[in-house]
Amino acid sequence: MTIYRKKSAQQSTSPSADAPRAAIVHRLKGADRREDILNHASRLFLTYGIAGTSTRMIANAVGISQPSLYAHFATKEALANALSARAFSSLESLIGRIRTADIPAPARLEAMIRGYIGFALDQGAAYRIAFMLEGPMHEVEAFNPDILPGMQAFASFRDEVALLQQEGHLREGSTDHLAQSLWASMHGLCALLLARPDFPWGDVEAMIDFHVEIILAAYQNKA
Amino acid sequence: MTIYRKKSAQQSTSPSADAPRAAIVHRLKGADRREDILNHASRLFLTYGIAGTSTRMIANAVGISQPSLYAHFATKEALANALSARAFSSLESLIGRIRTADIPAPARLEAMIRGYIGFALDQGAAYRIAFMLEGPMHEVEAFNPDILPGMQAFASFRDEVALLQQEGHLREGSTDHLAQSLWASMHGLCALLLARPDFPWGDVEAMIDFHVEIILAAYQNKA
DNA sequence: TACGCCATCCTATCACTGATAGGTTACTAG
DNA sequence: CTAGTAACCTATCAGTGATAGGATGGCGTA
Structure with a gap:
């Protein structure tokens, strides 16, 4: 039995290459950076869906490293x-x-x-x-x-x-x-x-x- | 700025340990195995959600290796x-x-x-x-x-x-x-x-x- | 009975994901 | 001028979906 795989879209222009990191990074105050992240994430979620948007894509769009996101959002x-x-x-x-x-x-x-x-x-x-x-099906969210x-x-x-x-x-x-x-x-x-x-x-x-x-x-x- | 992480549930009893592989594996015909996989996947999806169910969890429950799933389903x-x-x-x-x-x-x-x-x-x-x-937001599915x-x-x-x-x-x-x-x-x-x-x-x-x-x-x- | 095909199934590995650890840098209050 | 701290980094983790390629066992045929 052989299953043919549907060829993956987004091959040449990978979403992960979305907007290379800005050359000069300006430090922002927490609240401003947070808004910045939300704005870019909103756009990316709309374009690629939530599951289709990686934290690295968001970080690249914002112009910061991926772990830096976790200073503003726990997950x-x-x-x-x-x-x-x-x-x-x-x-x-x-x-x-x-x-x-x-x-x-x-x-x-x-x-x-x-x-x-x-x-x-x-x-x-x-x-x-x-x-x-x-959401979680059986777990009652705190x-x-x-x-x-x-x-x-x-x-x-x-x-x-x-x-x-x-x-x-x-x-x-x-x-x-x-x-x-x-x-x-x-x-x-x-x-x-x-x-x-x-x-x-x-x-x-x-x-x-x-x-x-x-x-x-x-x-x-x-x- | 510090964000407190919500402690992850499912620590001691990890879902990935769900039902250890059966000791003796019986080979099944394609159609039967396929039904087998669907039955276990249905149960797991209901319990842990779709995103929360990994292909390895499904394979373990069925009693086959994770790549074997891909003989029956492309993705x-x-x-x-x-x-x-x-x-x-x-x-x-x-x-x-x-x-x-x-x-x-x-x-x-x-x-x-x-x-x-x-x-x-x-x-x-x-x-x-x-x-x-x-689903994909802008891509028209074939x-x-x-x-x-x-x-x-x-x-x-x-x-x-x-x-x-x-x-x-x-x-x-x-x-x-x-x-x-x-x-x-x-x-x-x-x-x-x-x-x-x-x-x-x-x-x-x-x-x-x-x-x-x-x-x-x-x-x-x-x- | 012996042969050979091929579906079934495996181990090893890939690129990528979300998340963590721990060190570096620049702004700012004293 | 000097801490202290918020902002940010590189390196790395375990886990994910998926792929490559080899082993195996049952079945039709000679």
């Missing part, structure tokens, strides 16, 4: 989590902006849903890290501060759901169930589009519009 | 894809069984939805491989036969949606949009539950019931 996973945290802080602020914007209630829900979907598709790498990554921004973003979303419900724009029932179910419906589309971009989706824009319309009708008050 | 990814394919064949047959079962139309839709969710949560590892894994069972399962699902729509049990509109949106709604819940089992979901059973009810109401014909 590669911690770096990814920090990126996710950064992205979710911006999601939370996005939700906050929509909540405080002067938008009448029904349109506010739609704005929230479309904002969420747009965020997920834009920040694909960070969104994957937060919601689609394979408190991880990098998950917090995601939780806060959800909490903010849940608060808005509670408000809309109180105002009578959303169906009755458990607010937690409502928020989680609504979140799941939004997430489902984002996750599938991100995980299977090669699927014959047809017109993606139209598909999103269709799904949003269904969601709005499903969760709004029938009264 | 570790190919092995994972084969597992996914096997699982999705069973999903397709599940859908087929529900379709041909003697269930009146509205209950048939609910049976389909609950069957799908149950499958996803049971076959977590395979489901992840098929729908939640990080035809991959292991994706076929997943596509066929979706096609079967879409056919049933078309039928229910023709019978007047589902709302009007593009059948493709309807099937994709419905799939996304189901997937969203499964994906979140699998990716974030540590989230404070509350009563998961009740949450699933709530979501299914919403989906049924959302996609059924309002007439």
Whole structure:
């Protein structure tokens, strides 16, 4: 029995050769260097995926040695989590902006849903890290501060759901169930589009519009 | 600046020591050995995750050398894809069984939805491989036969949606949009539950019931 | 029964990965 | 001017997926 190997892409232009180390290295203060690393890592993760981006690629792009990364992040996973945290802080602020914007209630829900979907598709790498990554299956993770921004973003979303419900724009029932179910419906589309971009989706824009319309009708008050 | 490393779990009982090689090795025919490998890999993937399972762990569990795996699968990814394919064949047959079962139309839709969710949560590892894994972001994958069972399962699902729509049990509109949106709604819940089992979901059973009810109401014909 | 093929399986080794150990350098407070 | 320390380095580790090439045993055929 013989299996033919698919020839590996990226042969001539190896990712590991991405941006040779800068000739002159400037020392940076911890916080600045940390931001520097996150910026380059974000770009690389988006291009090559997380598993496809090595710590050496990141270090080369930044212009420091690979072990120097570990002065700022305990592990590669911690770096990814920090990126996710950064992205979710911006999601939370996005939700906050929509909540405080002067938008009448029904349109506010739609704005929230479309904002969420747009965020997920834009920040694909960070969104994957937060919601689609394979974590330890049986091991209960000790408190991880990098998950917090995601939780806060959800909490903010849940608060808005509670408000809309109180105002009578959303169906009755458990607010937690409502928020989680609504979140799941939004997430489902984002996750599938991100995980299977090669699927014959047809017109993606139209598909999103269709799904949003269904969601709005499903969760709004029938009264 | 000093970062404290989280101490690595699995220290004393390293996963790599999982099941020492069997003393007496029996030669198996290609197809049998292949099934053997898939069975052990499935168990290990579920326990340690895909990235957390090395090819050496799989080989040790099976009782063969690590390079011997490559006589049956070109890459570790190919092995994972084969597992996914096997699982999705069973999903397709599940859908087929529900379709041909003697269930009146509205209950048939609910049976389909609950069957799908149950499958996803049971076959977590395979489901992840098929729908939640990080793939190449910019590279268009050449035809991959292991994706076929997943596509066929979706096609079967879409056919049933078309039928229910023709019978007047589902709302009007593009059948493709309807099937994709419905799939996304189901997937969203499964994906979140699998990716974030540590989230404070509350009563998961009740949450699933709530979501299914919403989906049924959302996609059924309002007439 | 004897032969030879070839699928099965092995050991040895590769390049690369994430991570660690321990020394060097440059900025800065006193 | 002189510590002290944060920033950074080189060298190296064990483990990973994958490859090269040789050993072996069962089976069809002469």
